[in-house]
Amino acid sequence: MNPETEKTLAFFGRMTANLTHEFKNILAIIQESAGLMEDIMAISPLAKDKYQERFNNSMNTIKNQLQRGMELATRFNRFAHTPDHSRAELELAETMVHFCTLTERFARLKHISLQAGNQQGQEIKITTNPLLLYMVLFYSLDACLSVLPAQCEIRLIPVQKDENVAVEIACSGKQAPSAEDFFTSLRQSSIWADLENAAEQLNAELKCNTDDLRFYLILK
Amino acid sequence: MAGEVNGKTTIRILLVDDEEEFVTTLSERMEMRGFDASVAFDGQKAMESLKTRIPDVMVLDLRMPGIDGMEVLERVKKQNPEIQVIILTGHGSDQDAEQAWRLGAFDYLQKPVGVDALVESIRKAYQQKRQSACAEESSANE
Numbered sequence: 001m002n003p004e005t006e007k008t009l010a011f012f013g014r015m016t017a018n019l020t021h022e023f024k025n026i027l028a029i030i031q032e033s034a035g036l037m038e039d040i041m042a043i044s045p046l047a048k049d050k051y052q053e054r055f056n057n058s059m060n061t062i063k064n065q066l067q068r069g070m071e072l073a074t075r076f077n078r079f080a081h082t083p084d085h086s087r088a089e090l091e092l093a094e095t096m097v098h099f100c101t102l103t104e105r106f107a108r109l110k111h112i113s114l115q116a117g118n119q120q121g122q123e124i125k126i127t128t129n130p131l132l133l134y135m136v137l138f139y140s141l142d143a144c145l146s147v148l149p150a151q152c153e154i155r156l157i158p159v160q161k162d163e164n165v166a167v168e169i170a171c172s173g174k175q176a177p178s179a180e181d182f183f184t185s186l187r188q189s190s191i192w193a194d195l196e197n198a199a200e201q202l203n204a205e206l207k208c209n210t211d212d213l214r215f216y217l218i219l220k
Numbered sequence: 221m222a223g224e225v226n227g228k229t230t231i232r233i234l235l236v237d238d239e240e241e242f243v244t245t246l247s248e249r250m251e252m253r254g255f256d257a258s259v260a261f262d263g264q265k266a267m268e269s270l271k272t273r274i275p276d277v278m279v280l281d282l283r284m285p286g287i288d289g290m291e292v293l294e295r296v297k298k299q300n301p302e303i304q305v306i307i308l309t310g311h312g313s314d315q316d317a318e319q320a321w322r323l324g325a326f327d328y329l330q331k332p333v334g335v336d337a338l339v340e341s342i343r344k345a346y347q348q349k350r351q352s353a354c355a356e357e358s359s360a361n362e
Binding site for chain 1: 238239241242245246248284285286288310330331332333335
């Protein structure tokens, strides 16, 4: 297996493991909520009134978790189809929302907030390799998570930059390192090399804004 | 430590998981089954809670924000080896299971788990704790 295929499979493996973990959590919550309702039904009819509110809460929890599971399954399915076409038209803001929903847990585990932004509020469409774009976004996120402390925020914002379309990766937070330390650490991390390689394959350019904690993925 | 309610031993358990709805609901179900249950939503809070309340059995998730479950397991087994730890995780790799056993976990369960299976594991863990305490007591008296 060549190194590129290995990297792609490793990326899919991490995404799949992360999402199946989320599905298991959803199923566990549904199971416990349904179980609690069953427990309540099994107790004396006299005690049921006391638990009516908890019973209704459990019912709502099940409905909410089913919705969470459905959304995740739909997004996971869409992600699984990214290798189907080597080029496809994507709307960037929607793609950022999609990516952030799929990867939010990686950030949550580090107490870091991940958000998709849409500053300009306009539709930005690009034709690109969807799988490679997701890989580049994933490496960008992974690199940021490796150097940022807890309580920071990462925002992925589609922007029109000069003649090009770009994704701005903006990090912030009270405990965040200085821009100099941030970029030094980023470039020293092994993930940064993967990011540069994947960006090159995507024919995209990485541009760092050394005044603050922002860098751009310029899509050509 | 285990307390008594109406002359019956109540097993103290601590449920640790960052999925708040899951762990809160599970705690209610455990209370309904006669356990004295409390919850912690991350590893840090779980460790802090040990300063005021020592459970007989801890039910612990592995992947959590901040201090992860494996580190909690390691610290608990160093500081309070008498606490029996059951891993309950949705992230079940073979390497994780192996590491958990090595660090002294009593059981390793996968989410979602049936409540009866969990109750059985907690009761066995409690028995194990009592046997260890008795064995220690006998060797101290010899």
